[in-house]
Amino acid sequence: MTENPAHTSLWPAPHASDAVDATVHVPGSKSVTNRALVLASLAAEPGWLRRPLRSRDTLLMAEALRTLGVGIEEGVGPDGTGEAWRVIPAGLAGPATVDVGNAGTVMRFLPPVATLADGPVRFDGDPRSYERPLHGVIDALRALGARIDDDGRGALPMTVHGGGALDGGRVDIDASSSSQFVSALLLSGPRFNQGVEVRHTGSHLPSMAHIRMTVDMLRAVGAQVDEPETGGEPDVWRVAPGALLGRDLVIEPDLSNAQPFLAAALVTGGRVVIPDWPARTTQPGDALRELFTEMGGSCELTEQGLEFTGSGTIHGIDADLSEVGELAPGIAAVAALADSPSTLSGVAHLRLHETDRLAALTKEINELGGDVTETADGLHIRPRRLHGGVFHTYDDHRMATAGAIIGLAVEGVQIENVATTAKTLPDFPDLWTSMLGGPRT
Numbered sequence: 193m194t195e196n197p198a199h200t201s202l203w204p205a206p207h208a209s210d211a212v213d214a215t216v217h218v219p220g221s222k223s224v225t226n227r228a229l230v231l232a233s234l235a236a237e238p239g240w241l242r243r244p245l246r247s248r249d250t251l252l253m254a255e256a257l258r259t260l261g262v263g264i265e266e267g268v269g270p271d272g273t274g275e276a277w278r279v280i281p282a283g284l285a286g287p288a289t290v291d292v293g294n295a296g297t298v299m300r301f302l303p304p305v306a307t308l309a310d311g312p313v314r315f316d317g318d319p320r321s322y323e324r325p326l327h328g329v330i331d332a333l334r335a336l337g338a339r340i341d342d343d344g345r346g347a348l349p350m351t352v353h354g355g356g357a358l359d360g361g362r363v364d365i366d367a368s369s370s371s372q373f374v375s376a377l378l379l380s381g382p383r384f385n386q387g388v389e390v391r392h393t394g395s396h397l398p399s400m401a402h403i404r405m406t407v408d409m410l411r412a413v414g415a416q417v418d419e420p421e422t423g424g425e426p427d428v429w430r431v432a433p434g435a436l437l438g439r440d441l442v443i444e445p446d447l448s449n450a451q452p453f454l455a456a457a458l459v460t461g462g463r464v465v466i467p468d469w470p471a472r473t474t475q476p477g478d479a480l481r482e483l484f485t486e487m488g489g490s491c492e493l494t495e496q497g498l499e500f501t502g503s504g505t506i507h508g509i510d511a512d513l514s515e516v517g518e519l520a521p522g523i524a525a526v527a528a529l530a531d532s533p534s535t536l537s538g539v540a541h542l543r544l545h546e547t548d549r550l551a552a553l554t555k556e557i558n559e560l561g562g563d564v565t566e567t568a569d570g571l572h573i574r575p576r577r578l579h580g581g582v583f584h585t586y587d588d589h590r591m592a593t594a595g596a597i598i599g600l601a602v603e604g605v606q607i608e609n610v611a612t613t614a615k616t617l618p619d620f621p622d623l624w625t626s627m628l629g630g631p632r633t
């Protein structure tokens with residue numbers, strides 16, 4: 193096998209000799225963009241997405257929906273400002289092939305959409321996508337009336353034989369390995385003949401923030417949703433059948449991708465402003481205001497955006513990150529530079545993300561001289577003096593940004609395959625060097 197040159201390329205992570213002082217415009221949210229694309233494609237009328245994220249995960253989502261017949265055109269938003277996608281729903285049809293890459297949102301949100309297509313829709317993706325859990329979606333769709341051919345493992349690759357409609361109704365699933373199983377069924381639920389009632393039967397449910405985002409965005413396009421947090425039964429979500437509105441939606445900046453920049457303020461004792469930080473949001477990244485304050489910074493939401501200031505001291509943290517697991521790699525990186533130990537818990541499911549994130553963080557931080565151990569559901573991080581070396585990323589964007597955070601404080605860190613940040617933040621190396629006042633690469 194020829195070696196992928198991207199995997200051998202090493203990016204010298206910039207070391208910060210001074211406190212950062214920068215304003216960083218963070219591109220749109222992956223999770224909001226991909227939900228908005230699905231909902232706009234299932235709507236009864238055209239809609240707009242303004243300032244959508246253009247990254248590998250969202251371009252794969254847009255391409256897949258186009259393959260199924262949806263019109264997604266480049267344009268300028270209705271008010272004449274900002275880049276936008278105009279989404280024109282159409283009858284969905286196969287035969288089609290969807291490349292999910294390694295995007296959890298594409299591999300989980302689109303099979304329910306494919307049941308509504310007329311004809312077979314084949315799903316395939318990166319080798320890692322074959323290992324990521326999908327059984328919750330496959331089993332649920334079968335129970336709701338879909339025909340799906342897989343190789344019996346409940347994973348990719350597979351073919352959904354769309355029949356043009358799905359009965360829908362009540363289904364039990366165990367979503368303890370990914371909240372995206374629940375989000376996937378709810379997002380297409382309004383288009384199922386009987387809507388959908390999803391009952392989570394597992395012992396715990398990760399990433400509740402992302403389920404709230406699904407419910408919020410469904411309601412914003414006119415869907416009727418009953419859910420546990422507004423008086424519904426625990427672990428039960430109901431979506432009524434009905435037509436969805438086409439909306440003009442401005443996509444919020446990706447607050448999880450704001451994390452490395454906020455971390456830079458914390459690590460260097462500097463100041464970073466993130467414009468357009470929403471005053472109210474369901475994004476898990478909003479929890480960084482509290483988490484990074486506990487770790488030694490302070491923040492203020494001003495007219496300019498979120499202004500985050502580091503104090504020059506970083507404290508360890510004991511945090512249950514189950515609701516916001518996406519933030520764990522960045523928190524682990526900061527914790528490795530703190531003045532006291534940290535315990536991160538509630539994130540066993542990170543072993544099934546882009547890579548086994550608990551193993552990868554442990555190995556890579558320890559190879560720089562750190563002292564990290566895995567627990568059943570997280571990490572113990574005891575800060576030690578770190579040294580330079582190669583930080584491997586395992587095709588995981590959040591490993592690359594975690595390594596860059598460490599590189600700010602530790603000279604000689606080289607990130608292998610920084611290009612993997614293209615999954616959700618293709619501009620990362622440029623944004624990072626600009627933040628530090630250096631030339632764009």
Ligand SMILES: O=C(O)C1=C[C@@H](OP(=O)(O)O)[C@@H](O)[C@H](O)C1
Pocket residue numbers: 222223224296297369370371372375398399402517518541
């Ligand atoms: O629905 C979403 O947009 C996401 C849900 C979470 O998935 P898991 O529940 O599988 O962790 C999160 O980690 C992922 O990055 C995005």
Ligand SMILES: C=C(OP(=O)(O)O)C(=O)O
Pocket residue numbers: 294295296297518545546590616
């Ligand atoms: C887990 C993540 O992605 P995915 O949507 O592929 O699950 C992530 O972005 O941290």
